[in-house]
Amino acid sequence: MVGRAGRRGRDEMTPGASVAAAPADNANLETLRHTDFKELGERIEGKVRDIYVQPERLVLVTTDRHSSFDRIVAHIPGKGEVLNRTAAFWCDETRDIVPNHVIALPDPNVTVAKRCTPLKIEIVMRGYLTGVTSTSIWTHYQAGRRDFGAFVLPDGMRKNARLPRPVFTPSTKEDTHDETITPAQVLERGLLSKDLLEQVEDVAQKMFRRGQETALARGLILVDTKYEMGLDADGQLTLIDEIHTPDSSRWWMADSYEARFAAGQEPDYFDKEFLRRWFVDHCDPYKDAVIPEAPAALVAELSARYQQTFHRLTGQTLTPREKGRSLAARIADNLASYRI
Numbered sequence: 001m002v003g004r005a006g007r008r009g010r011d012e013m014t015p016g017a018s019v020a021a022a023p024a025d026n027a028n029l030e031t032l033r034h035t036d037f038k039e040l041g042e043r044i045e046g047k048v049r050d051i052y053v054q055p056e057r058l059v060l061v062t063t064d065r066h067s068s069f070d071r072i073v074a075h076i077p078g079k080g081e082v083l084n085r086t087a088a089f090w091c092d093e094t095r096d097i098v099p100n101h102v103i104a105l106p107d108p109n110v111t112v113a114k115r116c117t118p119l120k121i122e123i124v125m126r127g128y129l130t131g132v133t134s135t136s137i138w139t140h141y142q143a144g145r146r147d148f149g150a151f152v153l154p155d156g157m158r159k160n161a162r163l164p165r166p167v168f169t170p171s172t173k174e175d176t177h178d179e180t181i182t183p184a185q186v187l188e189r190g191l192l193s194k195d196l197l198e199q200v201e202d203v204a205q206k207m208f209r210r211g212q213e214t215a216l217a218r219g220l221i222l223v224d225t226k227y228e229m230g231l232d233a234d235g236q237l238t239l240i241d242e243i244h245t246p247d248s249s250r251w252w253m254a255d256s257y258e259a260r261f262a263a264g265q266e267p268d269y270f271d272k273e274f275l276r277r278w279f280v281d282h283c284d285p286y287k288d289a290v291i292p293e294a295p296a297a298l299v300a301e302l303s304a305r306y307q308q309t310f311h312r313l314t315g316q317t318l319t320p321r322e323k324g325r326s327l328a329a330r331i332a333d334n335l336a337s338y339r340i
Contacts, residue, residue, distance in 0.1 A: 029077035029078045029303070029318065029321060030077070030321055030326065030327040031064045031075045031076075031077045032061075032063045032064045032075075032080050032109060032327050032328065032331075033063060033064065033065065033075050034050065034063060034065075035050045035061050035063065035328060035331065037052060037059075037061075037331075037332060037335065039339040039340070040052035040054070040059050040335060040338060040339060040340065041053050041054045041059070041340050047065065047067040047072070048062060048063060048065050048066075048067060048080070048083065048247070049061060049062050049063065050063060053115075054338075054340055055340075056114075056115060057103060057112055057113060057114060057115060058101075058112070058113045058114075058115055059110065059112055059113075059335065059338055060084075060110065060111045060112070060113055061080075061109055061110050061331065062080040062081070062083050062084040062109050062110070062111070063075075063080045063109075064076050064077060064078070064079045064080045065080075066079065066275075066302070068275070068276050068279065068285070069276075069279070069285035069286050070286070071285070071291075073275070073279055073285065073291065073294060074275065074293075074294040074299055074302075075299075076299060076302050076303050076306065077299070077300075077303045078303050078306060078307055078318050079302075079303065079306050080109045081108045081109050081318055081319060082245070082246065082306045082307060082309070082310040082318070083242060083245045083246070083247055084105070084108060084109050084110065084111055085105075085108055085310065085314070085316065086242075086244065086245045086246070086309075086310055086313060086314065087111070087241075087242040087243050087244075087245055088102065088105050088111065089313065089314045089316075090211065090243040090244040090245075091239065091243060093210060093211075093214060094206075094207050094210055094211075094239070094243065097203060097206045097207055097210065098203045098206075098207065098229075098237060098238070098239050099232075099236060099237075099238050099239070100238060100239040100240070100243075101113040101114045101116055101230070101232075101238055101239065101240045106334045106335055106337075106338065107330065107331050107334035107335065108318075108319045109327075109331055110331060110334065110335065112338060113240070114232055114233075114238065115232075115233070116230030116231060116232050116238050116240050117230050117231050118228060118229075118230040118240060119191075119192060119196075119200070119228075119229050119230055119231070120172075120173060120191040120192065121170045121171065121172065121173065121181075121186055121191050121192065121200075122170065122171045122172075122173060122178060122226055122227075122228065123168070123170055123200060123204045123226065123227040123228070123229060124168075124169045124170065124171055124180070124224065124225070124226045124227075125166055125167070125168060125169075125204050125205070125207075125208040125224060125225055125226075125227070126163065126166065126167050126169055126223075126224040127162065127163055127166045127167075127208070127212060127221075127222065127223055127224060128160055128161065128162055128163060128221075128223045128224065129141060129153070129157050129158075129159060129160065129161045129162075129163055130159060130160050130223060130224070130250070135171075135178070135179075135180050137167075137169070138159050141153060141157065142159075148167070148169070148182070149182025149183065149184055149185070150167070150168065150182055150183050150184070151165075151167050158261075158264075160261055160266070160267055161261070166205060166208050166209065166212075168183065168201045168204055168205065170182075170183065170186055172191075183197060183201065196237070199237055200229060200237065203229070203237065203239075204227055207227065207239075207243070208222070208225065211225065211243075211244045211249075214313075215244075215251070215254075215313065216254055218312050218313055219253065219254050219255060219312065220251050220252070220253065220254055220312060220313065221251065221252040221253070221254050221257060221267075222244065222249060222250075222251065223249070223250035223251065223252055223269075224249065224250050225243075225244055225248055225249035225250070226248050226249075227239065227241075227243060227248075228240050228241035228242075244313070246270060246272075246305070246306050246309045246310075250269070251269060251270045251309060252267040252268060252269045253267065253268035253269070256268045270305050270308070270309050272302055272305065274298065274301075274302075275294060275298050275299075275302055278294070278295070278298060279291060279292075279294075
């Protein structure tokens with residue numbers, strides 16, 4: 001079985017002050033829209049990844065597709081490499097906490113992974129009282145909820161406040177909208193055994209704290225994130241999918257957080273909400289059969305933000321474009337030994 005490629009297991013990022021993105025030379029980046037490597041095995045197209053299924057492994061090719069409103073709305077140069085290499089960075093950073101599915105990275109856009117059976121829940125960790133959608137912890141708190149099942153929050157907290165401790169908020173996996181549930185409900189519905197649920201929460205807490213500590217040393221706050229885990233062929237809990245990427249996590253700037261919070265302002269954050277808002281202003285992205293093309297300037301800005309997040313977290317930059325060889329050709333060459 002394979003995980004749901006490209007899913008985000010938390011609410012969308014909130015609007016607010018944005019971080020000036022680092023310069024990005026998008027003219028030298030080629031956009032990877034899709035792949036079709038028939039010699040790699042059965043192809044399953046996720047929202048972001050093209051997944052090639054082999055008997056004992058998966059070849060995950062991360063494209064530049066950008067998904068919102070349950071559809072592909074744009075293609076962001078460099079995004080696929082950012083997601084793939086960021087996830088690889090964090091897999092290395094957390095392999096002492098939990099094994100992960102990574103076998104090899106034969107190309108900047110590709111991860112070869114162990115086949116695992118995904119758990120029936122998504123694992124969401126939250127460090128701050130924030131969010132804007134109907135499922136966000138802030139929305140429920142603002143409506144008067146204080147008891148969240150596994151934890152209780154005090155009265156008088158403000159939006160974007162740091163929680164007393166990071167909280168584990170699992171959710172179901174649905175074809176449309178996931179449902180946030182309590183650990184008790186996970187057990188009641190038979191989604192996980194008690195022992196496995198306790199192991200999952202322990203691992204998630206440790207990974208989230210590691211992520212926060214590592215990010216803070218780089219001037220960033222890891223606000224919340226989602227993890228996917230599965231069981232390998234031996235029944236061992238394994239981290240799968242992506243970890244601490246710009247798609248799966250919310251990031252704020254650390255140096256300005258306290259002052260902006262004290263002033264009642266939104267944090268400085270890395271945000272892709274501006275592109276969603278543009279589509280909402282120019283069409284009905286949920287109902288219109290055809291939607292307008294995203295403006296080139298907004299695509300370039302979002303590409304720059306992805307690259308800035310990647311550079312801040314890892315200290316690395318994207319792979320330069322090769323003259324005379326397309327991105328698809330490079331990937332195909334690097335995957336020659338994985339043909340079946």
